Amino acid sequence: MTVCLLLLSLLALTAAVPAPRALTRAAWPEREPVVALWVWQCLVATVLLCCLTALTLSAAAVFQTVRAHVFAPAPAEVTAAYDLTAAPPWATALTVLLAFGAAWTTAMLARELVEARRRRGLARAQLRERAPDLPAGLPASRGPLLVLEDEYPDAWWMPGSPPQLVVTTGALHRLTDHQLDAVLTHERGHARAHHDWLLHLSTALATGFPRVPLFAHFCDQTRRLVELAADDTASRRCGHLTAALALIELNQHRGVLSCASSDRLLRERVDRLLQPPPRLDRGRRALTTTVAALVPLLPLLITFAPGLTALN
Incomplete structure (x- = not known):
């Protein structure tokens, strides 16, 4: 069991510190943002599984009740292979630390979901106040697209039940039909990929564990990569130039495209659409994925290895 805990700790540290830093410095995620998002999720899942399996093993070694429940269906030779009775002296401290981490993670996720629901409720209430009245005789449902009377050009997707795509009249006046199609396709790309859930997860982990490099980088890169992925969705349907011009038209009045602007992501998105980088070949994408x-699967393999070896 001690060897398993040490291997799980080593794997978690590797996935939490050097791996995210190397991935952040890599150039290929800009070319394949969807694949990069998948890699980030797999790294986070690896660390969480390492902590969960280590918590299970250490708790089984420290507490007889946990051991009886975890190893109840296992043969005697499997239980003996883990040598739970010879727990290291630091097993109790590790169990308490991991249990606190699990409780804190759950609390942060719950808090983020509650806050997101509250923000959506306030936003929907504001939309109902700003939305124009429908003529008499029309159904109350406004459908997935809502047009607001507002000179400020903007468009966004509001997740929830039902989801709502919102565009202002300022955007309708400023954009051509093809540019508007690119903007709406961009927002629908966010909705189809459920980017809101990914943003909630990354925000909760970064808020709960700000000193863990993996979670901090995961949050920053998720906010960047979801926009690049949605840009790719729009450019594949409407063309790179049309998507870039739509992005410029929606944001040039804010001054964010000037050299003095601090919004690096927006400038990066425009440059990337105007000069799209070549995609990775299909074989490399499949291999990376x-x-x-x-x-x-490595934390599970480490955890179950003693038991599988005993059975063989």
Whole structure:
């Protein structure tokens, strides 16, 4: 069991510190933001699984009740292979630390979901106040697209039940039909990929564990990559130039495209649309996706290895 805990700790540290820093410095995520998002999720899943399996093993070694429940269906030779009775002296401290981490993670996720629901409720209430009245005889449902009377050009997707795509009349006046199609396709790309859930997860982990490099980088990169991924969705349907011009038209009045602006992401998105980087070849995309999917299996392999060896 001690060897398993040490291997799980080493794997978690590797996935939490050097791996995210290397991935942040890499150039290929800009070319394949969807694959990069998958890699980030697999890294986070690896660390969480390491902590969960280590908590299970250490708690089984420290507490007889946990051991009886975890190893109840296992043969005697499997239980003996883990040598739970010879727990290291630091097993109790590790169990308490991991249990606190699990409780804190759950609390942060719950808090983020509650706050997101509250923000959506306030936003929907404001939309109901600003939305124009429908003519008599029309159904009360406004459908997935809502047009607001506002000179400020903007468009956004509001998740929830039902989801709502909102665009202002300022955007309708400023954008051509093709540019408007690109903007709406961008927002629908966020909705189809459920980027809101990914943003909630990354925000909760970064808020709860701000000193963990993996979670901090995960939050920053998720906010960046979801926009690049939605830009790719829009550019594949409407063209790179049309998507870039739509992005410029919606944001040039804010001054964010000037050299003095601090909004680096927006300038990066425009430059990327005007000069799209070449995509990775299909084989490399498949290899990266497969390897990333296999990494979260390592904590399970380490955990079950003694028991499987005993059975053989």
